[in-house]
Each structure stands twice: as structure tokens, then as C-alpha cells.
Amino acid sequence: METYEIRILHDDGKTALVTAAIHLNDNSAIRSARKIAHARKFEVWRGMNCVYGTAGAPVINLPTRNRPEA
Numbered sequence: 001m002e003t004y005e006i007r008i009l010h011d012d013g014k015t016a017l018v019t020a021a022i023h024l025n026d027n028s029a030i031r032s033a034r035k036i037a038h039a040r041k042f043e044v045w046r047g048m049n050c051v052y053g054t055a056g057a058p059v060i061n062l063p064t065r066n067r068p069e070a
Contacts, residue, residue, distance in 0.1 A: 006029070008042050034038075
């Protein structure tokens with residue numbers, strides 16, 4: 001079982017609704033998101049990995065640890 005975040009999107013791509021749920025696998029989470037979203041666009045995230053999303057979804061760049069300079 002995995003924890004997933006489902007994001008329902010407005011037509012302009014901005015987030016309209018965010019919900020979290022536990023599902024057996026990615027396919028189960030995507031099916032659930034389709035039911036919630038109806039005809040709207042949506043994304044499904046497992047942690048920091050987008051397992052289903054719209055084309056052109058923004059990529060979140062995480063900061064890296066400070067590394068000592070050589």
C-alpha cells in the first residue's frame with residue numbers, strides 16, 4: 001500500500017483540489033483520481049514522483065544539500 005496525492009486541476013493548469021489517499025498501486029490511484037476528477041485534468045503523485053499527469057506539468061526542482069567547494 002502506498003500513499004498518493006491526487007490533484008484536480010483547473011483548465012489553466014492551476015490546482016483546484018488536493019486530496020491524499022492510500023491505494024494498492026499506481027493503477028488503482030489513477031482509477032480513483034479519474035472518478036474524482038470526472039472530465040477535469042488531474043495529476044497523481046506518489047511522494048515526489050508524478051505517476052500520472054498532464055503534458056507540460058511543471059517540474060519541481062528540489063534544493064540540493066550544500067556541498068563544500070573543492
